[in-house]
Amino acid sequence: MAEREYPADKQSAIADLTERFSNSSAAVLTEYRGLTVEELQELRRSLGEGANYRVAKNTLAKRAANQAGVSGLDDLFTGPTAITFIEGDPVEAAKGLKAFAKAHEALVVKGGVMDGNVLTVEEITKLADLESREVLLAKLAGALQATAQKTAGVLAASASQVARLGAALQEKKAASGE
Known part of the structure; x- marks a missing residue:
């Protein structure tokens, strides 16, 4: 099957996401349906340093993950998806996501990846329960x-x-x- 050719802006988005997947020690996928712009800004602040929260189109994010060598996430790219790219302490970012999700039911953690290993929602919760x-x-x-x-x-x-x-x-x- 031939690879789909994307317009320049989408190729740029794929390249940016690929770089983020490659440079991150962990990435957590979430569904943000129902959150306001203010709540998304609050979420970004709660993640701590070294974490970047990006809303992404599923097809572009899936392509970027595959190009970065990240596998096992394809099933998570459904619905409105945002990705927390973590370059710093994954525990701090996981704590921020867990606390925000507890206060805002609209945020749903789907799963993620850390050091090449796919993480379930339960594993991300356990990570959040660790000390920094x-x-x-x-x-x-x-x-x-x-x-x-x-x-x-x-x-x-x-x-x-x-x-x-x-x-x-x-x-x-x-x-x-x-």
Whole structure:
């Protein structure tokens, strides 16, 4: 089957979407039917840095995804579709989508892709329930610091115990007259 030839403006849109799919660590597809322009602006703000929310024609978005090597999304390109392209923290964007969808029933998360793996709605919800990268790194740093402090405490205690043992042995030796 020969590839369909698109006018220049649509070829440009496909090229832009292909680049976004290629440069994103994750993409989440949503249906936005019933949301006002103001609500869409509010949604864009709630996604955080590194996330870009784009309304796209299904045929163009499907072609762009395929050109970018993203597969498994074809069935999701139905109805009015918008794509959240995520270059930053996927957890932050997923949290923004989940919170917005809870407050605005018109937003429906369809699914997505992250690091080449297709995500179901349930998996996106689980991703939204994770703590952000910064929080996880802070917890890891705290755990490492606590471990280092405990190790230093054990080593310091061992050194003082050895010193006390040595002093006790010297006292015993002196007491026995040797």
